[in-house]
Amino acid sequence: xxxxxxxxxxxxxxxxxxxxxxxxxxxxxxxxxxxxxxxxxxxxxxxxxxxxxxxxxxxxxxxxxxxxxxxxxxxxxxxxxxxxxxxxxxxxxxxxxxxxxxxxxxxxxxxxxxxxxxxxxxxxxxxxxxxxxxxxxxxxxxxxxxxxxxxxxxxxxxxxxxxxxxxxxxxxxxxxxxxxxxxxxxxxxxxxxxxxxxxxxxxxxxxxxxxxxxxxxxxxxxxxxxxxxxxxxxxxxxxxxxxxxxxxxx
Amino acid sequence: xxxxxxxxxxxxxxxxxxxxxxxxxxxxxxxxxxxxxxxxxxxxxxxxxxxxxxxxxxxxxxxxxxxxxxxxxxxxxxxxxxxxxxxxxxxxxxxxxxxxxxxxxxxxxxxxxxxxxxxxxxxxxxxxxxxxxxxxxxxxxxxxxxxxxxxxxxxxxxxxxxxxxxxxxxxxxxxxxxxxxxxxxxxxxxxxxxxxxxxxxxxxxxxxxxxxxxxxxxxxxxxxxxxxxxxxxxxxxxxxxxxxxxxxx
Numbered sequence: 001x002x003x004x005x006x007x008x009x010x011x012x013x014x015x016x017x018x019x020x021x022x023x024x025x026x027x028x029x030x031x032x033x034x035x036x037x038x039x040x041x042x043x044x045x046x047x048x049x050x051x052x053x054x055x056x057x058x059x060x061x062x063x064x065x066x067x068x069x070x071x072x073x074x075x076x077x078x079x080x081x082x083x084x085x086x087x088x089x090x091x092x093x094x095x096x097x098x099x100x101x102x103x104x105x106x107x108x109x110x111x112x113x114x115x116x117x118x119x120x121x122x123x124x125x126x127x128x129x130x131x132x133x134x135x136x137x138x139x140x141x142x143x144x145x146x147x148x149x150x151x152x153x154x155x156x157x158x159x160x161x162x163x164x165x166x167x168x169x170x171x172x173x174x175x176x177x178x179x180x181x182x183x184x185x186x187x188x189x190x191x192x193x194x195x196x197x198x199x200x201x202x203x204x205x206x207x208x209x210x211x212x213x214x215x216x217x218x219x220x221x222x223x224x225x226x227x228x229x230x231x232x233x234x235x236x237x238x239x240x241x242x243x244x245x246x247x248x249x250x
Numbered sequence: 251x252x253x254x255x256x257x258x259x260x261x262x263x264x265x266x267x268x269x270x271x272x273x274x275x276x277x278x279x280x281x282x283x284x285x286x287x288x289x290x291x292x293x294x295x296x297x298x299x300x301x302x303x304x305x306x307x308x309x310x311x312x313x314x315x316x317x318x319x320x321x322x323x324x325x326x327x328x329x330x331x332x333x334x335x336x337x338x339x340x341x342x343x344x345x346x347x348x349x350x351x352x353x354x355x356x357x358x359x360x361x362x363x364x365x366x367x368x369x370x371x372x373x374x375x376x377x378x379x380x381x382x383x384x385x386x387x388x389x390x391x392x393x394x395x396x397x398x399x400x401x402x403x404x405x406x407x408x409x410x411x412x413x414x415x416x417x418x419x420x421x422x423x424x425x426x427x428x429x430x431x432x433x434x435x436x437x438x439x440x441x442x443x444x445x446x447x448x449x450x451x452x453x454x455x456x457x458x459x460x461x462x463x464x465x466x467x468x469x470x471x472x473x474x475x476x477x478x479x480x481x482x483x484x485x486x487x488x489x490x491x492x493x494x495x496x497x498x499x
Contacts, residue, residue, distance in 0.1 A: 128310075134272070135309070137270050
């Protein structure tokens with residue numbers, strides 16, 4: 001079955017990733033992440049001084065600001081802010097920096113579908129760049145079910161999303177994938193996969209009409225694709241470190 | 251700045267000692283799995299954190315380092331925001347003054363406190379008078395996540411200044427914490443190269459600030475640029491860069 005997006009041949013193929021860290025001079029950490037034609041720039045400031053009104057005595061305050069492509073932030077941007085903030089709050093070891101502020105600004109640069117997933121991935125790269133202590137990293141993928149073919153499409157474009165019956169955004173941590181690779185010898189059956197998935201989902205957001213089975217199929221497809229995102233993040237960090245260590249290695 | 255592009259079917263080849271948050275400390279290598287009185291003591295440095303489930307996990311992205319002496323493990327990572335740690339030397343600016351303390355901005359979330367008597371030979375009658383805006387090279391005497399960091403301008407064991415104190419004249423520039431650590435290495439390449447052409451005085455703070463003092467403004471600017479440029483260059487490129495800058499002058 002061919003996709004509406006002509007650049008891709010299979011339903012589970014993701015668009016090419018691109019990332020760039022340490023772009024902004026004055027932020028403590030910044031990163032850009034692209035899924036093909038979708039691009040998000042994220043900056044992180046912190047741990048910085050916090051306003052008394054926002055101050056929490058036992059942990060850092062995490063503030064997320066989402067900025068749209070054009071114009072003023074609307075309801076959708078506020079919803080995105082909340083999604084990112086509530087996913088990151090348990091992930092960031094905020095108790096290590098009490099009475100401080102970690103401010104995350106998420107700016108959409110190009111929109112061709114899956115902006116929330118792109119924003120999640122950009123945010124984690126920016127947090128890594130800023131050196132904010134994290135429990136684990138995350139990787140996010142969006143998938144949709146086509147209303148005509150009933151097929152699960154990963155990382156859909158805006159054009160494809162117009163034909164969706166339901167869309168699902170998933171965020172997975174990298175802890176489960178490590179446990180999975182450690183027990184490579186054990187045969188992985190479907191049940192085991194299902195168990196491991198439970199702990200790995202950090203965020204899941206679905207819109208539209210779908211059955212329970214369809215949801216789990218999407219979750220599994222998303223989980224596999226998230227491994228690619230995790231791998232990419234690792235490569236990105238590795239490339240950055242290689243650049244920093246040029247003098248010491250020589 | 252680093253950029254990479256790859257297609258999704260790229261090879262996943264993580265380096266042997268590069269860790270990301272969520273990666274576990276190798277349990278057998280560190281002796282974590284051993285039990286009983288003979289189990290080795292593990293000392294954790296920055297970037298590693300014991301989790302609720304009895305594992306030790308990296309919390310920052312960087313290079314996992316290990317020292318046999320004392321079985322110490324830490325993650326070497328680069329960042330721009332300073333988080334105070336006791337014993338480190340930093341460069342700060344006086345931003346406030348009370349009867350007992352100076353408030354000093356060292357780049358942390360909260361300004362640090364420097365006691366008015368924490369100077370060499372300071373007494374109630376005879377103490378240095380610093381103005382707001384004064385630049386200081388000082389040592390962190392106390393760092394606690396719940397409190398403002400505390401500073402002192404002397405060596406606590408000898409009571410001598412040991413080079414700490416107000417920095418007069420010169421110029422301060424901000425760099426990344428990783429670069430600051432590299433500059434503190436006596437074998438630092440860029441400083442060695444610069445030293446062959448220009449004489450200058452320098453103080454590096456672990457908080458990512460360098461103070462440079464030389465005979466002319468022209469030299470100061472050159473040194474400052476060379477240091478900033480050197481961060482992402484290899485040995486050869488660094489030598490060429492310094493050579494070009496010196497020739498242009």
